[in-house]
Amino acid sequence: MSRPRAAIVVTGSELVRGDRNDLNGPFYAREALRLGLEPTRIAIVGDQPDDLQAAIEQGLEADVLLVSGGLGPTHDDRTVELVAAAVGRGLVLNASLEHEIGEVSRTFATRMRRPYTDFEPGVRKQATIPDGAISLGLAGTAPGLVIDTGSCVVVVLPGPPSELQRLWPRALETEPIRSVLAGIVVPSRRVLRVYGVSESAVARALDDAGGDGDGVEVTICARDFELHVDIVAEPGAEAAADALISRLRAPLVESVFSEDEISIEELVLDACRRRGLTLATAESCTGGMVAARLTSVPGSSDVFRGGVVAYANEIKESELDVPADALAAHGAVSAEVAAAMAHGVRRRIEVDVAVAVTGVAGPDGGTPEKPIGLVFLHVVGPDGELAQQFELPRDRDWVRSRATVAALHLLRRLLTPAS
Amino acid sequence: MSRPRAAIVVTGSELVRGDRNDLNGPFYAREALRLGLEPTRIAIVGDQPDDLQAAIEQGLEADVLLVSGGLGPTHDDRTVELVAAAVGRGLVLNASLEHEIGEVSRTFATRMRRPYTDFEPGVRKQATIPDGAISLGLAGTAPGLVIDTGSCVVVVLPGPPSELQRLWPRALETEPIRSVLAGIVVPSRRVLRVYGVSESAVARALDDAGGDGDGVEVTICARDFELHVDIVAEPGAEAAADALISRLRAPLVESVFSEDEISIEELVLDACRRRGLTLATAESCTGGMVAARLTSVPGSSDVFRGGVVAYANEIKESELDVPADALAAHGAVSAEVAAAMAHGVRRRIEVDVAVAVTGVAGPDGGTPEKPIGLVFLHVVGPDGELAQQFELPRDRDWVRSRATVAALHLLRRLLTPAS
Missing domain, CATH: 3.90.950.20 (CinA-like)
Incomplete structure (x- = not known):
């Protein structure tokens, strides 16, 4: 069964330089997977327009494109204009967003003891969005956006992880995302957590148990000195997954410490x-x-x-x-x-x-x-x-x-x- | 001044699903930056051949392509064959690599109490490398490789971070990488670490100090409740960077706790x-x-x-x-x-x-x-x-x-x- 594909584009010069480890790509990926989408690529790019444009254009080939970052008030925050260009939309000033961002910026200007006029161009920039985009409201001064191109639903959220995670549930409630998700039967997931044996011993136990396939996919992931065995079953393959787990558990029984996500x-x-x-x-x-x-x-x-x-x-x-x-x-x-x-x-x-x-x-x-x-x-x-x-x-x-x-x-x- | 560009491709299905946060991309990026290259993109892809192939082909447009992962003995480890195809090289069995990997696998087979013949196809696969590739020797059973296409130097290293980091210095000693790096004057880097003021206060101090530009690039990065201000000066701009730092330090003097990388x-x-x-x-x-x-x-x-x-x-x-x-x-x-x-x-x-x-x-x-x-x-x-x-x-x-x-x-x- 082929699932809708999700591409992820994360922008931030400190991320592409390795100064900070990206958290938004893995968050988007886990969410995509949980919803039954297939995450295919996480592209991390800086603020060079060519690099970001290429990543966006490539991302539009997927069914869902999840973008983070580059939504700030300054000229090197180019995500919105590049997304608009890539999907062939004009940019329009959204009056109610301008009002909302203006309010936040006025408070900020007062606190910083600077004239509001310093902030006005930034407010206008952040309130200018692609024609037809759905605004998800603000986190900080940047609005989250959803754009339906017909072949791809694009979600654009701000880069700070807490802001992105706050706006994400609102994206899921929009009509374009709901309609992508509507047809998906989410695969069920089972977990074995194992401690004290090597990854190759678990791989061997999996081989001996008959391996995965036929709608059951097994991933063995070493994490914090434990092995997390993830068993994903497509609809209809649940019984096969349970049978595989029984065969896999037997030789590992002394090492399995959890069949849950509990730490x-x-x-x-x-x-x-x-x-x-x-x-x-x-x-x-x-x-x-x-x-x-x-x-x-x-x-x-x-x-x-x-x-x-x-x-x-x-x-x-x-x-x-x-x-x-x-x-x-x-x-x-x-x-x-x-x-x-x-x-x-x-x-x-x-x-x-x-x-x-x-x-x-x-x-x-x-x-x-x-x-x-x-x-x-x-x-x-x-x-x-x-x-x-x-x-x-x-x-x-x-x-x-x-x-x-x-x-x-x-x-x-x-x-x-x-x- | 334009620097040679470095693209990074990381492959691993657990990484593109967000099950594990990638460490190799940031490592490659920091190393590229340290050497005076410009990291432009980190692409994280799974083990689907199409996705990996597209990422490799796009990466070849850079001057240096740094690849990690997908070098294992099984059929879904496809990095070597896809790199070979992308650069138009055939695959050849390297006899001395086959011998070396064979030795490691024999020891492993004995420990696992399995016949060596189980491992032979994997050994042959891992010893088969693109025509003309430079082998960096083994970490685990996977060899690191360097391939010079004429327009791009490709470095391919195994996915486990400790193995990648062990082989990386050997890649730097190869002739193709040395020749890319030969012409580069590495920009000098200065650091201010600040605690107890907001990111916008530091941004404002930077504005008031005249901002960056003219060969000086300033990045303000919030990290673990501190702000790390990174000042990179191109050759010739060192004095301008020092002057900027003096002007920036003055209003922040009580908050600057380090001008070094010390924690x-x-x-x-x-x-x-x-x-x-x-x-x-x-x-x-x-x-x-x-x-x-x-x-x-x-x-x-x-x-x-x-x-x-x-x-x-x-x-x-x-x-x-x-x-x-x-x-x-x-x-x-x-x-x-x-x-x-x-x-x-x-x-x-x-x-x-x-x-x-x-x-x-x-x-x-x-x-x-x-x-x-x-x-x-x-x-x-x-x-x-x-x-x-x-x-x-x-x-x-x-x-x-x-x-x-x-x-x-x-x-x-x-x-x-x-x-």
Whole structure:
């Protein structure tokens, strides 16, 4: 089955120079996919008219063209005039938009203590839109626009991601977009999240399960040290997708931690919450990253009580009651100290479940016995405790992120033992 | 002056679907810019041959085409064959590459307990390259390639960012790339980093300073609640750039915190290190994010001693000695408790400088008196203390990130008072 194609054009000189990573392209793409469109291309261009024009013209070959950026008041914001030219429309001053943008700009002018006349040309520019375009109203001073060319529906939204995301739902309510979407049966999506096995092992399990095809499409995506297996089933192929998932799950059962979009930190908090358990962290090399991940979840405060970042050895002793002997005998990066940190924070913060991380993040501090990338984890709860160590020599960010994810997964293993 | 243009083509179905944010496009773009090329477009496409072919053909119009991804052993990895077709070259099996990839695959086959014959077709495919292409050797099992068409130098590298970045320096050493770069005088770059003023205030200061032009190009980029002002001077315009910077700095002097690429956490650690001061954190709503930022810097352990994440009120009392009275009278989110947290952690962890953060991150827990987005910061050091509060109702991630950055900047203000 062939789906309507969506092309995406993102403009911004800081984006094409790599100064900032684009968020709008991936947002548009995920939205397109969710709605049953097929995203085919994300083009990121600067503010050179030729480059932007070429990208727009190419984008018009798709059924839907999603554009972001270049809607500001200055002369180098050229998206509207280039879209108008590409679709063969004239530009007209929209009086009600002029009024609306004028209001916003007057307030702004007052705040900046500048005469409104400085802003007038910009207001007129931003209120001038292609003939026949549907205005979606303002985010900031730029209006979102929808233009139906007959063969392509063009959506134009401002570049700041929060503004784009605020106007996007309004674009979906316009008649041209509704009519593109009307005929689409959205494919259903299933998810397996896997941890602790390699991408090639999952690819092999998929092969052994018969692979995808016949209306079922499987994507394996490595993300934040987990593997996210995405199974998309066209209408009619749902049973085949479910059968494939059963065959795929069997050899991976110990590694599948979620069949949902729920993150590992949410799973850990949910597991605690279900059993009425409280949680604390004791961190050395991760320096607060485990606590930050847990507290990123709304409502985490009913489970997570607190944590200690014990970077210096003295703090491991004074705040976590790690015995000086253990530090002297085994060193701060050791299974013994990880265990002592976990037990220490559990007693000190009076919680049911505790996790501790200690390791050598590098780039300095590695030794032949304790090389960079050596990390010890320890978790303890009402039913027992688990320890883990690994040694993966990579850069500092990688080691810290890897250790953070591993700590969360070790907590989950402690809290939800395989049945 | 017109610079050689660089087009970028990134392929990967998970990227064009927004499942993963592309890192290779921005990497290529920053590298192109650093070398004096002009990045004009980043095209992200999936594995549909038509889309990839169109992107490659369009990219060949540039002077340099940088391609990533689609080099794997399977039939849907089509980059090499499509590049060959687009530049009018045949494909040839490279015997020494076949040998090299074969070695890697044999090891892999043994580890996976599969017969090597399963891998042979993939090995042959990956060792088959366009006639006349320069092989850059392997990262994983995919070779990097450089092809000189006469009008465009094409660089093809594997999609995993670490592999791409490992092979990239080798591409720079090839004769075709060296000859493109030979004629370029790289523009010089200056940076101002500004905190605590709006983007429009900086834009206005730039206007008042005479604006850019005449070989000086200024970009203002909002990034992580800071503004990074990038000033690029073409050869001969260096003095004009310096003069512009002086005029721009004057009205912003209190807000400019760096004229370098150094991050705020590095500045804080450097300021402590210079004076031999130690540092600790006490965090509530940021849940460890301030500590995580500080410890992200290599060598931070000589300054940063540790921190307490005091999420529950009891932990603020037991681990930070916040008086129960203060919590009862003012609530956990108050200037008084922020101050008590900072003093508490300073005493407990025995450091010279401490920072505390408490706030309502939401989405729940807001009240009319203590709304979502209300944050109190407190820093204390040998020369005194500073307090700050703000109230910016946004989503949880935003409030936490904003509070983290504000805490680091408040530390810097305490440590390096304006002279």
